Amino acid sequence: xxxxxxxxxxxxxxxxxxxxxxxxxxxxxxxxxxxxxxxxxxxxxxxxxxxxxxxxxxxxxxxxxxxxxxxxxxxxxxxxxxxxxxxxxxxxxxxxxxxxxxxxxxxxxxxxxxxxxxxxxxxxxxxxxxxxxxxxxxxxxxxxxxxxxxxxxxxxxxxxxxxxxxxxxxxxxxxxxxxxxxxxxxxxxxxxxxxxxxxx
Amino acid sequence: xxxxxxxxxxxxxxxxxxxxxxxxxxxxxxxxxxxxxxxxxxxxxxxxxxxxxxxxxxxxxxxxxxxxxxxxxxxxxxxxxxxxxxxxxxxxxxxxxxxxxxxxx
Numbered sequence: 001x002x003x004x005x006x007x008x009x010x011x012x013x014x015x016x017x018x019x020x021x022x023x024x025x026x027x028x029x030x031x032x033x034x035x036x037x038x039x040x041x042x043x044x045x046x047x048x049x050x051x052x053x054x055x056x057x058x059x060x061x062x063x064x065x066x067x068x069x070x071x072x073x074x075x076x077x078x079x080x081x082x083x084x085x086x087x088x089x090x091x092x093x094x095x096x097x098x099x100x101x102x103x104x105x106x107x108x109x110x111x112x113x114x115x116x117x118x119x120x121x122x123x124x125x126x127x128x129x130x131x132x133x134x135x136x137x138x139x140x141x142x143x144x145x146x147x148x149x150x151x152x153x154x155x156x157x158x159x160x161x162x163x164x165x166x167x168x169x170x171x172x173x174x175x176x177x178x179x180x181x182x183x184x185x186x187x188x189x190x191x192x193x194x195x196x197x198x199x200x
Numbered sequence: 201x202x203x204x205x206x207x208x209x210x211x212x213x214x215x216x217x218x219x220x221x222x223x224x225x226x227x228x229x230x231x232x233x234x235x236x237x238x239x240x241x242x243x244x245x246x247x248x249x250x251x252x253x254x255x256x257x258x259x260x261x262x263x264x265x266x267x268x269x270x271x272x273x274x275x276x277x278x279x280x281x282x283x284x285x286x287x288x289x290x291x292x293x294x295x296x297x298x299x300x301x302x303x304x305x
Contacts, residue, residue: 005204012205016213023217023240027224032232039236046243049210053254058267062246065271070239070278077282078232081289087229090298097227104223111215120207120256127258139265151272158276165283168290 011052018045032078040071057133210251218244231288231295235281242274 003011022042026035043066050059128135140148217240224237246267253263289295 008205012209016209019213020216020220023220023224026236026240027220027228027233032230035233035236039239042240043243046247049213049247050250052205053210053250054258055250055254055261055264055267058246058250058264058271061268061271065275066239066243069275073278073282074232074236074239077235077285080286081232081295083293083295085294085296087296088298100223100226104219104226107222108215108219111218112212115208115211115215122207122255124256125259127254128261132261132264135261136264136268139260139262140268144265144269147269151269154276155272158279162279162283165280166286 008052011048015045015048015052018042019049033075036071036075036078039074040067043067043071054127054129055132056130057136207251207255210247214244214247214251217241217247229297231285231297231300232282234297235278235285238281239274239278242270242277246270 019042022038022045025038026042029035029038043062047059047062047067050056050062221237221239221241221244224240225234228234228237249263249267249270251263253261253267257263285295288300292299
């Protein structure tokens with residue numbers, strides 16, 4: 001995009017602040033519904049960053065797939081498993097948090113060091129800007145044709161797998177008594193198979 | 201008065217986002233939040249790919265094609281992950297990660 005440098009800087013600072021604060025909220029907030037909506041905000045801000053990076057097609061795909069599909073899917077999952085439960089305290093949880101925080105901070109320091117100390121070969125070739133979408137199409141149907149076809153197979157597999165996994169198994173007859181089970185489509189209260197009775 | 205944005209700005213932002221995602225992945229006790237953290241990490245990787253595509257490969261933009269594939273795989277992963285989560289919830293009546301310990305020795 002051809003915008004002034006100062007405008008670009010302001011856009012980047014605002015989007016980066018939304019991304020960082022939003023993702024911290026996703027991880028730290030105790031209410032999972034707030035986390036899901038903040039995640040949508042983070043996805044939108046990342047799409048804005050893509051626009052700053054001359055990638056309008058991927059920004060549109062990000063909004064459609066992430067905000068439109070993944071985030072809605074997550075909200076549906078929250079709705080389906082929405083049970084207020086008091087999590088049992090686990091011993092050593094604070095220590096675990098501190099330790100993993102230390103590990104993540106170390107990883108961040110390592111990445112920052114790599115980013116700062118590497119001599120990047122900038123400026124590279126001039127960005128093609130508005131022709132990016134056509135170039136992506138050319139790539140997808142010439143040198144990336146096999147991954148493209150494999151991606152469609154993967155999506156089909158994921159669709160069938162999700163249906164099989166999320167389907168409620170219906171038995172012809174009751175396992176205990178041998179009576180026929182009524183096969184209505186109405187959701188029945190499930191009998192949890194693996195709940196350990198000691199903790200209930 | 202300002203120069204163009206340096207490549208390091210985007211890379212540092214992606215590194216920070218990735219580390220936040222890793223921390224959330226390890227520490228979340230709600231299974232849905234674990235899936236959200238994975239999405240954050242995938243987004244961080246995508247920002248990296250797009251940055252390299254824009255700054256170092258502006259002509260061929262192979263990074264953008266990679267990002268499209270990553271988005272595809274992320275959508276498939278979210279669908280299957282949430283289906284697994286639903287069937288887990290149906291069997292255990294909880295989303296607490298500490299109680300999904302059936303395979304733990």
